[in-house]
Amino acid sequence: MSLIVVGSVAFDTIETPYGKVENVLGGSAIYFSYGASFFSPISLVGIVGQDFSLDEELELLKARNIDIKGLKIENGKTFRWSGRYVGDMCQAETLSVSLGVFGKFQPLIPPYYRNCSYVFLANGSPKLQKKILDQIKHPKLVFCDTMNYWINNEKKALLTLIEQIDGLIVNNDEVRLLTGMYHTVTAAREILKWGPKMLIIKKGEHGALLITKDDFFAIPGYPIEVVRDPTGAGDSFAGGMMGFLAKTNNLSIKNLKKSLLYGSVIASFTIEDFGLEKLKQTNYKQVEARYQRLLSMITL
């Protein structure tokens, strides 16, 4: 089934204890698309500036079956982010942000995407996320990401959006900030009352949780020996999940659980090298092997 992501396309400069890369292709929509592309065609809606190299970057995306008809090229500069991870690399320290053309992003969903079934609203202003969602006619599954900034500054708009979506993908801190409740499950139950059918909680090396009204499913993180760069873990996780769901077009609880495993597998590749490097070198057979291994880790 058709899958669409709306989010940022960026050039990232990333420093970790394992090295540094400058101006590599990144952004939420890119990581999501790349993760999803292992399973399904995917349409990307975003914006870049004229510094975006048509030859290199666009060819890279096309080669992955990522449809970029919705990627607008505008006068100005592409979104640039520079960050550093230290210590246990759990959180990035932002060194600089230059929004460029992304600062005036008002996504108009092209007509040929408005019948899309699977929709991912990457992290962004909830007002903008809602505007995007309102353009999609009859989505079958809408997942949404957010972050502490929006919870603190646009909570009302975020709650309005949350009423309309099927699944919220967040981390433990965000769940607590959103509800004011410390305990994950209590907080998740509260959020489920607001509208979504499910909550996906990302816990980094500790894996992820899928919580619905009736189900609670937990998976460990796929054990990676060396995490070189955590950038894009969350978005490629979401991409893996939704790519698998769009491919199988099956929203049974069992299939949702499977999608969590596939998302975790994709994220495990992402963090093994800088930017998209590892994902570029990964094939579906390797994804499947890691999926089977992760499944065995939770099987009695």
Add this chain to the structure above:
Amino acid sequence: MSLIVVGSVAFDTIETPYGKVENVLGGSAIYFSYGASFFSPISLVGIVGQDFSLDEELELLKARNIDIKGLKIENGKTFRWSGRYVGDMCQAETLSVSLGVFGKFQPLIPPYYRNCSYVFLANGSPKLQKKILDQIKHPKLVFCDTMNYWINNEKKALLTLIEQIDGLIVNNDEVRLLTGMYHTVTAAREILKWGPKMLIIKKGEHGALLITKDDFFAIPGYPIEVVRDPTGAGDSFAGGMMGFLAKTNNLSIKNLKKSLLYGSVIASFTIEDFGLEKLKQTNYKQVEARYQRLLSMITL
């Protein structure tokens, strides 16, 4: 099969954001025994002072089928510990320790325990742990706990002990400290080279891992709405594991995985109230119900 624990018996004074209790029965051997007693008879070897109330505490243990013939009562005072948990309650801040008679504990295993099959060496000096182990004739399964203090101060003795045991039960920080390696799985593989057949890694709310040469098994923590007091979580977890293994006397990888789930279930009850309060009010049917629920949380 016969199960024995050697460790501390203490009076604890515990403060958490949920309240305070004074001089309640605690100590590693007590929590372990209590956890194990849901599954199997258990023999406790330890030492207390004359301030240990024979009527109350001993009756409580006997009622749980905990054999205390090996609990020595000596002139002096029982081990007392006072600690406080704040914030996310991940770590206790020790306010005071008074070793009392435990300071001169030189456990002589009574002859009738020396054929014991299942042995738990609770946290303590590795030299003492080895002395204890050397008195057991042909143990079938030996699990051992330790802590940062022994890793820092008696590492050589600890490594000698580790060669002789079947399973080490530790947390992530201890694994890292012991090996100087950051990544859990790499570190675990290193420790497995030193002798043990398995490593059990306790991760608190994030569950636990069982790592052997050929297997990697991960479970989430049983989701508890309110954690009132984490004291005893690790020891009662170990007690649940070994109690189940002693009862079933089956060391297949599948049964070891099951034991991890049972251990986690026991710990989940422990932390719901202060000291042993919740465990005292818990019956086997409730343990089994929570086991089934935890199992469902990792089942596709």
